[in-house]
Amino acid sequence: MSVDAHLRAVLDAVTALPVETAPLGAAIGRVLAADVVAGIDLPLWDNSAMDGYAVRAVDTAGASEGAPVRLAVIGEVAAGHGDDPQLSPGAAVRIMTGAPLPSSADAVVPVEQTRAEGEPGDWAEHRVTVLRAAQPGAHVRRRGEDVVAGERIASAGEQLGARRAAAIAAAGVSEVRVRPRPSVAVITTGSELRSSGAPLERGQIPESNSVLLAALLAEDGIEPVSVAVSDDDASGLAARLARIDGRVDAVITTGGVGPGLHDVVRIALAAEPGVRAVRVAVKPGQPQCFGRLRGGSLIFALPGNPVSAAVSYELFVRPALRHLQGASRLHRPRVPATVDSGWRGSADRTQVLPVRVRSTPDGLRCAPAVEPRGYSHAVGRHGAAEGYAIVEPGRGDVAAGETVETVVVAW
Ligand SMILES: Nc1nc2c(c(=O)[nH]1)N[C@H]1C(S)=C(S)[C@@H](COP(=O)(O)OP(=O)(O)OC[C@H]3O[C@@H](n4cnc5c(N)ncnc54)[C@H](O)[C@@H]3O)O[C@H]1N2
Numbered sequence: 001m002s003v004d005a006h007l008r009a010v011l012d013a014v015t016a017l018p019v020e021t022a023p024l025g026a027a028i029g030r031v032l033a034a035d036v037v038a039g040i041d042l043p044l045w046d047n048s049a050m051d052g053y054a055v056r057a058v059d060t061a062g063a064s065e066g067a068p069v070r071l072a073v074i075g076e077v078a079a080g081h082g083d084d085p086q087l088s089p090g091a092a093v094r095i096m097t098g099a100p101l102p103s104s105a106d107a108v109v110p111v112e113q114t115r116a117e118g119e120p121g122d123w124a125e126h127r128v129t130v131l132r133a134a135q136p137g138a139h140v141r142r143r144g145e146d147v148v149a150g151e152r153i154a155s156a157g158e159q160l161g162a163r164r165a166a167a168i169a170a171a172g173v174s175e176v177r178v179r180p181r182p183s184v185a186v187i188t189t190g191s192e193l194r195s196s197g198a199p200l201e202r203g204q205i206p207e208s209n210s211v212l213l214a215a216l217l218a219e220d221g222i223e224p225v226s227v228a229v230s231d232d233d234a235s236g237l238a239a240r241l242a243r244i245d246g247r248v249d250a251v252i253t254t255g256g257v258g259p260g261l262h263d264v265v266r267i268a269l270a271a272e273p274g275v276r277a278v279r280v281a282v283k284p285g286q287p288q289c290f291g292r293l294r295g296g297s298l299i300f301a302l303p304g305n306p307v308s309a310a311v312s313y314e315l316f317v318r319p320a321l322r323h324l325q326g327a328s329r330l331h332r333p334r335v336p337a338t339v340d341s342g343w344r345g346s347a348d349r350t351q352v353l354p355v356r357v358r359s360t361p362d363g364l365r366c367a368p369a370v371e372p373r374g375y376s377h378a379v380g381r382h383g384a385a386e387g388y389a390i391v392e393p394g395r396g397d398v399a400a401g402e403t404v405e406t407v408v409v410a411w
């Protein structure tokens with residue numbers, strides 16, 4: 001089955017989680033389920049862009065260093081002040097950045113363009129000398145010039161990142177409609193696995209896929225509800241799955257999906273009518289199981305090879321988790337990168353090669369982070385990968401200087 005066909009099957013099986021209302025602060029990082037419209041104009045009133053003097057521009061006409069204009073200072077407005085002092089001809093008001101422009105003023109003269117009794121930049125008590133003519137509108141931020149009340153400032157399907165959340169807060173909106181973060185359980189399997197750092201006997205290795213998956217989920221804003229390392233047999237694993245089935249949105253397992261005698265995940269899942277074992281035409285990540293357990297939880301049974309698990313997460317699990325959250329963008333952008341040193345292509349599988357990626361004035365460049373001949377086990381060098389080069393089947397060998405599609409995952 002092609003990568004696209006498997007991805008389609010996965011996404012078809014996923015429906016977005018139910019919508020809820022959340023305070024903005026609790027919704028950061030989540031995906032909006034409804035458009036957000038501004039509650040107020042931004043700015044909310046005409047205000048000053050500079051510390052200086054609010055003036056009637058006409059009163060400063062012709063002002064210059066050689067022929068300054070003197071105005072009477074009749075008051076002050078600072079940010080937060082509600083005063084609206086009336087400027088008669090020849091008057092000025094000290095005004096601070098962000099303070100409402102008096103309704104009878106139409107321009108601001110920055111303090112640096114004025115003189116008081118002493119140096120330019122000093123503040124005048126009673127009379128200010130204006131050294132430059134102000135045009136109407138100078139240094140004034142107009143009401144609604146950024147956003148007008150009722151304007152859409154964020155859309156359903158968009159993620160609430162820092163900028164968007166700040167825009168929503170600024171527009172006076174304190175609650176948003178969002179979907180929850182999916183609840184996910186991680187189970188890695190294998191009787192050879194020991195906690196990292198524990199003494200190892202022959203045949204035993206440090207367990208790393210649980211770290212990988214918990215960290216990948218964390219990068220996507222999801223804290224797994226449980227992370228287990230299992231050395232169960234197939235019936236023990238089935239019992240373990242039954243205990244969490246229906247209590248989480250998705251279960252991710254690694255290992256035990258091959259045709260081996262002890263590949264317990266494949267054996268346990270064979271009894272699940274809603275789960276299919278597939279061979280995806282991808283390198284690495286070929287054997288997988290996917291579907292829905294009887295209790296309703298989605299299950300992604302990924303291969304145990306660490307790079308295969310990471311690639312499978314990127315290609316299938318991450319888009320599915322984003323789809324669960326109603327995200328309109330499921331995939332990271334694929335960007336062309338020029339290859340520094342080439343590798344052998346695959347005739348019949350989509351090749352996903354961990355690469356180091358660097359940015360140059362001529363665009364991105366990439367180089368294999370692993371030995372391209374075989375790397376599904378190469379957890380060590382995979383650690384330095386910053387992205388994956390994605391090479392469609394049948395393209396042939398990839399030569400230095402050619403361009404490949406790349407997803408950057410760690411910058
Ligand atoms: N006869 C065949 N053998 C294999 C095939 C095949 O088609 N026919 N496929 C190969 C491919 S491709 C993959 S990928 C693996 C899939 O194997 P499993 O999912 O059953 O994975 P395991 O055998 O459990 O482990 C593979 C490898 O990864 C290490 N591993 C597993 N879990 C962890 C972990 N949590 N932390 C660190 N390392 C882990 C494990 O020790 C093995 O070295 O099958 C091939 N074989």
Ligand code: MOO
Binds near residue numbers: 287308
């Ligand atoms: O498909 Mo396996 O995941 O190549 O290593």
